[in-house]
Amino acid sequence: xxxxxxxxxxxxxxxxxxxxxxxxxxxxxxxxxxxxxxxxxxxxxxxxxxxxxxxxxxxxxxxxxxxxxxxxxxxxxxxxxxxxxxxxxxxxxxxxxxxxxxxxxxxxxxxxxxxxxxxxxxxxxxxxxxxxxxxxxxxxxxxxxxxx
Numbered sequence: 672x673x674x675x676x677x678x679x680x681x682x683x684x685x686x687x688x689x690x691x692x693x694x695x696x697x698x699x700x701x702x703x704x705x706x707x708x709x710x711x712x713x714x715x716x717x718x719x720x721x722x723x724x725x726x727x728x729x730x731x732x733x734x735x736x737x738x739x740x741x742x743x744x745x746x747x748x749x750x751x752x753x754x755x756x757x758x759x760x761x762x763x764x765x766x767x768x769x770x771x772x773x774x775x776x777x778x779x780x781x782x783x784x785x786x787x788x789x790x791x792x793x794x795x796x797x798x799x800x801x802x803x804x805x806x807x808x809x810x811x812x813x814x815x816x817x818x819x
Contacts, residue, residue: 672765674772677713677720677732684729685713685722692755694793700818712736712752719749719776723756723765731756733769737782749777751787754797766800 677685689695690703703709712718717738723731737749751773756765777785789797791811802808 672730672768673724674721674768675724677722677734679710679713681722681729682710682713685709685732688729688732688755688757689753694790694797695753695755698814698816700816718752719773719780721769721772723760723769725760730760731765731769733766733773735773735777735785737777737780746783747781748784748786749780749782751785754800761796767804770804 686703686706686709689709695703712734713720715736717736719733719735719737721733722729732753732755733751734753735749735751737747754766754769756763756769774785786809787801787806789801791798798808
């Protein structure tokens with residue numbers, strides 16, 4: 672298995688993985704996030720966007736946005752936006768490898784804290800993963816949206 676930075680050549684496959692992952696669906700009106708927004712995260716240097724691949728096949732990715740690291744703030748925050756592994760490859764420790772590599776890179780960026788949103792309607796696997804990584808459960812929110 673190889674963990675590496677995502678690049679624009681990965682976009683189409685990564686976007687398809689995102690669209691096919693029910694845990695990533697937040698909006699009631701959209702199947703996944705906006706394509707341009709997703710693509711910009713791959714290019715943006717304020718993001719750590721890594722992929723996992725086996726035999727040159729993309730099997731998962733992690734995207735963490737470190738924009739909340741303002742230079743005058745004591746604590747510098749990053750948001751874990753996406754962490755997904757294709758179902759066939761889950762429960763093999765791949766998510767942990769991606770997560771730990773991201774944490775190394777965030778520390779180099781002087782990030783001190785990380786937070787995330789987790790889909791509470793899924794099977795609970797991501798919530799358990801986050802707890803095992805030391806995350807504490809915060810407040811519950813209800814996402815609401817409407818297409819206009």
